Every structure is written in structure tokens, then in C-alpha cells.
Amino acid sequence: MTGAVPEVSLREYGPVVSVPLSTEAGLALASSGVLQSAAPDPGRSGHWLLRAGSRVGAVRTPGGPVLRIMPKTPVSRLFFLLGFSLDPARAWRDSREGTIDTCAYDDVVPALAHAVERQIDGALRQGVLQGYREVDETALVVRGRLREAEQIRRHFGRTPPVEITYDAYTADTAENRILRAATERLLRLPGVPGTVRRRLAHQRVRLADAQPLIRGQELPRWQPSRLNSRYQPALRLAEAVLRGTSPEHRPTGPDPLTVDGFLLDMNKLFEDFVTVALREAVRERGLTARLQDPHHLDIAGLARIRPDLVVRTGDGRTPLAVVDAKYKVEKADGLHNADLYQALAYATVLGLREAHLVYAAGRRSEHFHEVRGTAAGPEGLGVRLYRHSLDLSREPGQLLAALRAIGGRLATGSRLP
Structure with missing residues (x-):
């Protein structure tokens, strides 16, 4: 009888752990980008030193253990951030814990599998969409x-x-194909509880008339409409599953090895949450916002910059404020000076009096640096670089209130003369 697959637990940005791994599995992890670092342990033969970075979830290495990467943020809060990023209108209406039901699981994959199955069950409650x-x-x-x-x-x-x-x-529609593909993908992930696995298998049977997706091809496109409104929460979450288990986690090379699993990039998740929340907050004030707004630093157009969020006037023509989200601890000792230089470059290119950095944690909720040599205008004020800190341990309603307050600050932004 084959024994259970061994498991190794790592912590997001946690300490290095020495893990017994074959050369094949170690090389696969090192080239996959899943971890911050993976290298042979010089002090222990057959072991590799592994350190997790910003990706959390679970992956199965070829011929090796299942790696579980636990997030620093509670799983229920992590899924609130994900749920808001996928469907901000719903989260604005209901900012209570559990926008995505995770059934109190404290691990990413079981929580995800439970959440997707519940969303699919709700979508199919009135029958399979045709x-x-x-x-x-x-x-x-x-x-x-x-x-x-x-x-x-x-x-x-x-x-x-x-x-x-x-x-x-x-019933062979784009919507049903996506739900079926997400269900089948979750059934292959390590760590899905037996009860959830049985419910997922039941949902797969209900979606049997939808054709399976061909691995490696783009997801079929669907358009939100009145007819598929009951499917939309499940579809957005299913697409997140399929993106998180996409071939981007595969090592490259002439003979690539599969590193299979589901991973969430906390850097991207935090950036999406902050920028989507701020976009919604400034919209309430009649302004527009562009995510990942492309510009050039130099006149020749050789050095590209792409701020996370640029707030503009209601007609979208005139920039008023610029924001960059940083999934790291804001510090008062100058260790993140590069972030200030980046923010100043954004403000200079866009002709703004201020730029904003939003961190995942910090000592103060807001403070600013006034840049030397930039004083202008009747008030004699120069360019200001604001640093904001969020506390991800706070309740969802408090997080959204803090971002609304930052949105109010952005709405008062102005341009240099």
C-alpha cells in the first residue's frame, strides 16, 4: 500500500527551512518562481533550503512533498481581499466578514475549494444555465x-x-465550461478535504454537458448579463482558481517539470484590493481612475512607467493624484527610500503636487514628505509624497473606511502650475 504523500509547511516570507528533496524536485522549484529561494543545503546531503516569498497556497513537487505556504494574513481576511477585488460592488454593500464563505478553514486550498463549491452550488440552484x-x-x-x-x-x-x-x-456554454474546469482543477489539488471533494464531484456531474477545456488555451469569454447574473460570483472565483493554477507556475527549459498546485500572489492581491477600493471611492466623488496607467519617464519614450492608479477628473482627461500600493511594512527609518523616488517620478511626469504610497502595515496611518526645491504657487507648497498604512488585521468595514478616507485625500489633489 502506497504511503501518504509527505507535506512541508512554509510561512509567507518566513525563515528558511531545510527540506529533503530530490535533485529533480529541487530544480523544479528553483526554476518555477513559486518560492523566494530554493538552493541545495550545503550542510545536509539530499536537502534543499527553501524560503517562501509572497505566494501562498499549496504545490505538489515532482516525486517530492506537498508544500503548503501559509499566509501571514488570516485566511478569512485574505478571501475578503480576493472577494472585493473580484466584485467590489457586492463588497461595498456588504463589508462583513465572509463575503466569500471559507467555512473557517485556516489553510488556503481547503478554504478555496469550499468557497468555490458553495458558489457553484448557488449558481446551479435554479438549474444549469443554457x-x-x-x-x-x-x-x-x-x-x-x-x-x-x-x-x-x-x-x-x-x-x-x-x-x-x-x-x-x-448547456455547453462558456460559463458552464469555466465552472466545470475550475471544479476539475480543484479535485486535482492536494489538501482538499474529503467532504468538499465529494461535493465538488457532485457539481462536476451537474456540469457534465459542458465540454472540458483544453489545457493551455485561453479561457472562453463570457459577458455579464441579466441572464447569467446568478452565475457571476461563481464565475469570477472560478476564473481566479484557473489563473492561480495556470502554467505560469511551471519551470521553463527543454524538459520542463510540472509544479502543480494553487497559489495566490499576495503582492498582486494587495495591489488589486487597494487600487480597486480607491477607484470605487473616487468614483463616489465624481472622479475617474485608471489602473496600471502607462506613461514614459523620458521625452524619447524609452523609459516606461506604470503607476498602479492614476486619479483623474470626471472626464478622464486631467490627472489629479497618483497611487502605488506596496505589500510590505512601511518604515520610518528611510529603508524604503526607493519607493519615495518612484513616487516622485510619478508626480513629476504627471505634473502633480502629490503622490501616494499605500503600505500593508506601518507605524502611522498617514504622514508625508515635502520635497526640497519644489515649492511653487502662492502658498509656497512643494510636491508632497504621502505614505499611508493599512492594518490588514482590522475588520473589513474598517479597512474599507480607511481606504475611503484615502480616497477623499486623493480627490483634493491638484496639479503643479
């Missing part, structure tokens, strides 16, 4: 429209058979 899909096929009778070019190319004008295209009313 829709019209264009079908091309070879048939003995004419149905729909004749594909003349295909008929001539394949059959030299002879009939039957005939090459036809028609609209079929079917």
Missing part, C-alpha cells in the same frame, strides 16, 4: 445554414453529407 452556441458540423440533412466554402473544399460539391452551421440551445 444558451445559444454556434455549432459547425457535418450532417446528412440540412439544418441552419450551409457552409458553402467548406462543402466545396471537403466534398467537391457533392451532397450528402453537408457542411452546416446552426445555433444550438445547449
